[in-house]
Amino acid sequence: MxxxxxxxxxxxxxxxxxxxxxxxxxxxxxxxxxxxxxxxxxxxxxxxxxxxxxxxxxxxxxxxxxxxxxxxxxxxxxxxxxxxxxxxxxxxxxxxxxxxxxxxxxxxxxxxxxxxxxxxxxxxxxxxxxxxxxxxxxxxxxxxxxxxxxxxxxxxxxxxxxxxxxxxxxNMAPNAGGEPSGPIADAINKEFGSFQDFKAKFSAASVGVKGSGWGWLGYCPKNDTVAVATCQNQDPLQITHGLIPLLGLDVWEHAYYLQYKNLRADYVKAFFNVINWANVNERYDNARKSAGH
CATH class of the missing domain: 1.10.287.990 (Fe,Mn superoxide dismutase (SOD) domain)
Known part of the structure; x- marks a missing residue:
């Protein structure tokens, strides 16, 4: 003790x-x-x-x-x-x-x-x-x-x-990461053209958050589409942008500074190695069903 x-x-x-x-x-x-x-x-x-x-x-x-x-x-x-x-x-x-x-x-x-x-x-x-x-x-x-x-x-x-x-x-898991498959992959390809284009847009948005906040992939129930967005501090995505959260990345400095120092871009890049795409797919399916799609 x-x-x-x-x-x-x-x-x-x-x-x-x-x-x-x-x-x-x-x-x-x-x-x-x-x-x-x-x-x-x-x-x-x-x-x-x-x-x-x-x-x-x-x-x-x-x-x-x-x-x-x-x-x-x-x-x-x-x-x-x-x-x-x-x-x-x-x-x-x-x-x-x-x-x-x-x-x-x-x-x-x-x-x-x-x-x-x-x-x-x-x-x-x-x-x-x-x-x-x-x-x-x-x-x-x-x-x-x-x-x-x-x-x-x-x-x-x-x-x-x-x-x-x-x-x-x-949104994270061991032995995860890589490219998604299933419905979320189709939605990403439809909206962004390719996974690599989505990755570039999500990464740029997350790295570019001023001060403290979050990078998000969210679902728009009105348009039945996915979108990249950012929020300041701890503002909830759904209240701020009307998007249902699918994938979130914490870019407050406490989330990465001990390991990546001031290199937020390196932390964002590393995040793609731990994304739990099964969880994102589940969230996407549930969001679409709730929206009647």
Whole structure:
């Protein structure tokens, strides 16, 4: 037990040192980082902490005092998408177990990155989301619409972080990668001309995300097509672009810096070696069926 405690302390110290170093290195893009909506692009832990403080700062008025208004529908949408993905009811959020070992994606993504990413960062979003949900419940009981809407940025950030990471883990698998087959391959070829053209467009979009965010392949239910899109921070794809997520790539620096340093393009290239195309195919089939195609 003592050995495990020491290992945990060493890991926490390592993470703190890494995040401090990333913050120092990110000074080369200080102007861009200041424009980021939530926090330093190289320090997700700080962003999670700041959002926790933001949630705690929201004051709910007493029942009968709060002003009426319209609740932003994106609040319900975030929870709805989480329920659809995980089967979780609002507030009952837990860290989903990985279906493979942390080291299973090596050498493309290191075991240490996977463990920190899953147990520290993803868990941080879940902890904050539960706090958001508790405060939302208080605001609903008081009919404080202003407080409900004030929670939206935190719900999108933390709910999106929970949703996006859950999809990300399933989008990857050991002994995977290569070119897709089946319906998703046909859709990619139809929309982009070839897998290589899709790969080039997806890679360019993901590498080009300013600051922190995600690269996505999504399904458009209206047009029955697939498309490449990007989102800032943890904004959910479906709320941002109306696309159902099929394949997501986390390009926050914490997802790759330990292994690839500032070479995001190398990380994006390596990602294609671990894509779980069976999962993407399943998501594509389900999305088309739900859209009536």
């Amino acid at each position: 003592e050995g495990n405690s020491k290992m945990a302390d060493l890991k926490d110290a390592y993470i703190a040192a890494l995040e401090k170093k990333l913050a120092e290195l990110s000074g080369i893009e200080v102007d861009q980082i200041k424009k980021n909506q939530l926090a330093n692009a190289a320090d997700e832990a700080r962003a999670i902490s700041e959002m926790a403080e933001y949630v705690a700062s929201i004051q709910v008025e007493q029942a009968g005092v709060a002003q009426a208004g319209v609740v932003n529908p994106q609040i319900a949408a975030v929870y709805s998408h989480i329920t659809a993905e995980l089967g979780e009811e609002r507030g009952a959020h837990v860290l989903p177990p990985m279906k493979y070992d942390y080291a299973a994606l090596e050498p493309h993504i290191s075991a240490m990155i996977m463990e920190i990413h899953h147990t520290k960062h993803h868990q941080g979003y879940i902890t904050n989301l539960k706090a958001c949900t508790e405060k939302l419940k208080q605001a609903e009981e008081a009919n404080d619409v202003a407080a409900m809407n004030a929670l939206l940025p935190a719900i999108k950030f933390n709910g999106g972080g929970h949703l996006n990471h859950t999809i990300f883990w399933t």
